[in-house]
Amino acid sequence: MTEGERESIFKEWVAQYKALLFKVVRAYAFNTEDQDDLFQEIAIQVWQSIPSFKQEAKVSTWLYKVSLNTALRWVKKTNKYQSNLDSIDDEMPIIDKSEHADERLDWIYEKISRMDKVDRSLTLLLLDGFGYKEMSEILGIKASNVGVKIHRIKNQLIKESKNYASHGI
Known part of the structure; x- marks a missing residue:
């Protein structure tokens, strides 16, 4: 797989499954900064994992698995998710909060x-x-x-x- 093919697949999947990725992000990260960090972690993991996608499952199923596993590792790594439940930071969000009004x-x-x-x-x-x-x-x-x-x-x-x-x- 060439770098261009990988980039094309990545862009297509992120555009098509953005809502799926944001659901996972929002369920595991509770303030804007953490949501941005987790989204970035998931995006990196998806990018790195594209060559290993064997088409044995639907893309959405595979992306959920990658996203959930990444989110669980991120939660374990940061070990601060519970203390951030009530913390809200609205500076430069990746996720448009108006969608969730x-x-x-x-x-x-x-x-x-x-x-x-x-x-x-x-x-x-x-x-x-x-x-x-x-x-x-x-x-x-x-x-x-x-x-x-x-x-x-x-x-x-x-x-x-x-x-x-x-x-x-």
């Missing part, structure tokens, strides 16, 4: 951010319409376990959403 979306991302890493990853994959088999391949867990976990996540979010709605938010 819906307070319900902010609420769901906040709930997702408080989940453990497997539940958080499953929730993002579910929101993007991945099937249990694809989720199990991406995360390396059994499809039956995916089903049980998703059932529990849904029940918890339904319960919490009732509290959210009853407080007039």
